Amino acid sequence: MVLVSNNSSSVMENNQSVVQSVVYDINSALKAQDAAERESASAPVAKPPCVYGSLDTLSNKIRAFVNESVNLVKPAKIHVCDGSEREIRDLLNVMQQAGMIEFLPKYRNCYLAKTDPADVARVESKTFIISPNRRDTIPNTLPGIKGTLGNWMSMEDLKEAVHDRFPGCMAGRTMYVIPFSMGPVGSPLSKIGIELTDSPYVVASMRVMTRMGSNVLKALGDGDFVKCLHSVGCPLPTTRKLINNWPCNPEKVIVTHVPETNEILSFGSGYGG
Template sequence: MFDELSSIENPHVRSWLEEVATLTKPSNIHICDGSEEEKAALTAQALDAGELEELNKEELPGCVLHRTAQNDVARVEHLTFICTNEEKAAGPNNNWMAPNEAKEKASKIFDGVMEGRTMYVVPYVMGPIGSPYSKVGVEVTDSIYVVLNMRIMTRMGSRALDQLGPDSEDFNRGLHSTADRNPDRRYIMHFPEENTIWSVGSGYGGNVLLSKKCFALRIASWLGRKEGWMAEHMLILGIEDPEGRTTYVAAAFPSACGKTNLAMLIPPESMKGYKIWTVGDDIAWMHIGDDGRLWAINPENGFFGVVPGTNMKTNPNAMITVQKNTIYTNVVLKSDGTVWWESHDDPAPTEGALDWKGNPWTPDMKEEDGSPKKGAQPNSRFTAPASQCPSIAPNWEDPKGVPISAIIFGGRRARVAPLV
């Protein structure tokens, strides 16, 4: 029925993709192999379509800019649902919707949503290739932006199908379409009992990179409970002492509270001889090792970081990481083809700049209430390969993970006050 899917050897993957294609009715189907040639071709298509804008090749080689819809700039927790047969199984802090009701609502939007569009099939691995603690997922999307982000954030392409094998049913099924980006037709739905995610109506990373919060935290928490491991919103770092011994620590902070900065910390001069090694900046999959200790892997392959507040003072390692092969989302575009954001080391551009909406912008502009008009969206992002980070741990892709000796819990307060 769909000739493009005949190359998929695994019958469980192929039959699910046929179901999805029957529902969404794409004009074309592209199965991503993860090659450099594919990246170049897809990037060229996105540039031609205006979905991406190429940045200064000398200053920011391999970097591009993307602007989301103005009503689509962050995760939408109130439209995010856990769809289990029993409401209590969804947990006390999640929105619940019955699976049948959820599928009925979303199917009406997905029906024919890819007519005139290409359906991209993105097989990916969360965790190091070959690790017994890794998981395979397949995301279907109609967004090249999603595909190119998944290239960075996961181990994507043919190697994922190779790891899954010809017979396994153990993979996450992710279906995404930007649809018309109408917030009234926007849902992020998780079906943990079916290892399935549906996302429709959004183009923002946290809602559409289904490997990230959707799979790596929400679905993985369900799988971990069933299989005896944990998925946690934690960074992982190694502290190497002057004698060369490395101790690994995990740290749990909410979003935008400094996980990335801590994970890439550079010790002060007063601690000469110490080094910080970055294993991961956002998510840890933890298990008890054969030695009885707690071990962790970073399931991700890249960083999806908040841009405002990042500079050479707060996080020099991140600034170096994003100098090449990076996707910038919703930042200021300068006249020389480079980018800027609030708290950047460079002074704000005074002429020729475009804000995150693509409109002319200068730093003296004001909002209607008289407050300064920001050039970059406060939740603007960079997507960059973890391998480019100067502090990336040499063993960050060790299949067995790293042993965790301590866990730090932290957060952020609007006022300076001690936490007791």
């Protein structure tokens, strides 16, 4: 038999009261933290200013694509491209001031870009097609044999690659919204896309390679388009030593095509077109 004195009983009651108080405080703190997290998640994300053009000229589908990408890559500014002569002059001046290009006076409208030698245009080994099944993209081969007709990546691996590269990758930079048409604007054989990039060099290149600008938006209307997201992978301020003032991230270059969702994602190269 164990006898408990009144004093012992009082001590036990006090200890129990202290424990209950601590548990209550912890629960209250957890509830407060949970409420704060819910409030933060539901709060509107601050959008970067649009410094050129207007987001109002974009369709709801394009704005949704831009907003989703902004939340991921966190650019400092947005520039909606119109394809005008004024725009290309401004972009060439920006690149000249940054040391990315040099004007060659012997020829009219001729510029020299000295890139990082590590940023090469041919990246077949880092270019992937994403599909539910490997056999939908490349031929099946015998075990231990690597085919030469393309590279396949699963959707799960793509999500991991995106998570490893894109969050905050445009910090300090301008996101350029490029409406472009592969082929004559309005042709039933042409393909329209919207490319989001943080490289003025890509904007200038797309102006040469495609029909680009406001007239593409008019032709597209509320229609669907190829979603293209590109980043040089070099947020500002950068700790990387830039070669020839050419921003890139050659160690993490990847180019992915997702036919099922009509998307292209490119990271790490300064080309991106």
